[in-house]
Amino acid sequence: MAVATFSNLSTTSSSSLLSPFCSHSQRHHRHQSLAITTGRGFSFSTPSLSLTVSSTRCKIFPNFIVFSSGNGGSFSGGTGGGDGRGGGGGGGGEHGDHDEQDRSRNRTEAILALAEVGRTFESLPKDLAAAIEAGRIPRAIVYRYFELEKSPIFRWLLNFGGFKERLLGDDLFLTKVAIECGVGIFTKTAAELERRRDKFMKELDFVFADVVMALIADFMLVWLPAPTVSLRPPLALSAGPVSKFFYTCPDNAFQVALAGTSYTFLQRIGAILRNGAKLFAVGTGASLIGVGVTNLLINARKLFDKAFAGEAEDVPILSTSVAYGVYMAVSSNLRYQVLAGVIEQRILEPLLHQNKIALSAVCFAVRTGNTFLGSLMWVDYARWVGVQKIRE
Numbered sequence: 001m002a003v004a005t006f007s008n009l010s011t012t013s014s015s016s017l018l019s020p021f022c023s024h025s026q027r028h029h030r031h032q033s034l035a036i037t038t039g040r041g042f043s044f045s046t047p048s049l050s051l052t053v054s055s056t057r058c059k060i061f062p063n064f065i066v067f068s069s070g071n072g073g074s075f076s077g078g079t080g081g082g083d084g085r086g087g088g089g090g091g092g093g094e095h096g097d098h099d100e101q102d103r104s105r106n107r108t109e110a111i112l113a114l115a116e117v118g119r120t121f122e123s124l125p126k127d128l129a130a131a132i133e134a135g136r137i138p139r140a141i142v143y144r145y146f147e148l149e150k151s152p153i154f155r156w157l158l159n160f161g162g163f164k165e166r167l168l169g170d171d172l173f174l175t176k177v178a179i180e181c182g183v184g185i186f187t188k189t190a191a192e193l194e195r196r197r198d199k200f201m202k203e204l205d206f207v208f209a210d211v212v213m214a215l216i217a218d219f220m221l222v223w224l225p226a227p228t229v230s231l232r233p234p235l236a237l238s239a240g241p242v243s244k245f246f247y248t249c250p251d252n253a254f255q256v257a258l259a260g261t262s263y264t265f266l267q268r269i270g271a272i273l274r275n276g277a278k279l280f281a282v283g284t285g286a287s288l289i290g291v292g293v294t295n296l297l298i299n300a301r302k303l304f305d306k307a308f309a310g311e312a313e314d315v316p317i318l319s320t321s322v323a324y325g326v327y328m329a330v331s332s333n334l335r336y337q338v339l340a341g342v343i344e345q346r347i348l349e350p351l352l353h354q355n356k357i358a359l360s361a362v363c364f365a366v367r368t369g370n371t372f373l374g375s376l377m378w379v380d381y382a383r384w385v386g387v388q389k390i391r392e
Contacts, residue, residue, distance in 0.1 A: 102260035103135025113142040127161065127231040138259050141168050141229055161231065168229040169255075170345070175360050177222050179367045184218045185211060187368055191375030199390070205298050206388055209315055210378065212290035213283075213324055217332070218371075220282045224275045225336045227255035227345050246274050254341025272337060276329040283328030287321035320387045327381055332374060339370055 110132045114120070121129045128145065131137045148154040148167055157163040157174075166173045192207045193200050200207065228251045235247045249270035250263050257263055294315050343366060352359040382388040 099260055099262060105135075106138045106258075106260050107132065107135040109139035110137050110142045113139045117146060119146075125158070125164070125231075127233065128164075130233070131229075131231050135260050136230065136258070141258070144168055144171060147171070162223070165228040165231055165251075166223070166226045168231075169227040172356070172360060172363065173222075173226055176226075176340075176344075176363060176367065177219060179364050180218045180222045180371065181215065183364075183368050184215055184371055187372040188214045188375040191372050192379065195376060195379040203388075205294055205315065208297070209287075209290050209294040209320070210375070210382075212293060213286045214375065214378075216286035216289060217279075217282055217328060220279065221328075221332055221336050222340075224278055224282075225252050225333070225340045227252045227341060229258065230261075246270055249274060251275075252341040252345075253337050254346070256345055272333065275337065276333045279333050280325040280329035282325075283332070284321045284325035287324035288317065291315045291317045291320050316387060320382070323382060323385050323387045324378075327378055331377055331381070335370060335374060339366065 114124075114132075121132075124132070124145075128137070132142065145158070145168060148158060148171065154167060154174075157167060163173075170176070188211050189207070192210060196203050196207070230251075232247075235244060239247070245267075248263075249267045250257070251271065253268040253271040253275075295317065298315075344363060348359060348362055348366075352362065379388070383390065
């Protein structure tokens, strides 16, 4: 049996949860500490916390915790505050106090989780360790990180900040990327066939351009609206008001806020606007590539097929690219935000969180349907704005 003791040099008071069956001589822990019983011995320290494991002889109730702080008995952990991310916008009042209490609880429980598995802050990525000290990471996320580390693929991906934030927010993130990109080519081709029917072969150049554009964009459609666990460092003090506002916005407008973090209605609207701007750039860029490649193929075919040269025409690059960017910013943005933040995170995951296979299967069905619907909507939209014409 061992006891992990966290010392906070700035603390002045303490409260403890000790077994009443332990003798006074066994309660030899000093004030200004957080003591945790663990099954192994180790020690670590941070700029604000230190952890030392020592032995104890309390046998009847061996598991106990001693909390201490300088703010009237609630554990503060030394760093306090957060990174300015979230916090709602209420600032102060009962809402602010509630968030601070959640962050304090997050910090305590996350440190307990580290002690339980015998890990130190030094063994964690710096951004994750800083988030734990700031109270932004609940215990469940710490455990998820340890589970992900067991897989060689996930352990490698955790070295990249963007993947780490998304895998911690959703351990099925890679599954959803595979679903989106894997079935994208088939569902989009099927949707093109459904809409164009007997004109499918005549409009094959349009079909190819649509599929290429969609496949390039599919990855970003999963990446940008995916719920995340924020590990970003604090924003620079010189940042402007617009940067500060969007910094506090979630990555998904509908994602569940972790304990200690909250989002206002304006911040959630900001998430839609920010992702919309990014998807406009992604859609326009993907279309420029897709349509450019299509035009090259059309011109190459004209050289060898004189009959085809009379009926084929180049796809308008600029107008098609802008139209696709607008479509991505509006239709795709809203559909994927609702899909990831509402249907998957708020409905499917609570129902099927204990059965990952069933959850993956349902996500596969929902995302396949959404991809097919998006393809149908793009064909109608492209014809409506005039970038694609019906050929007789």
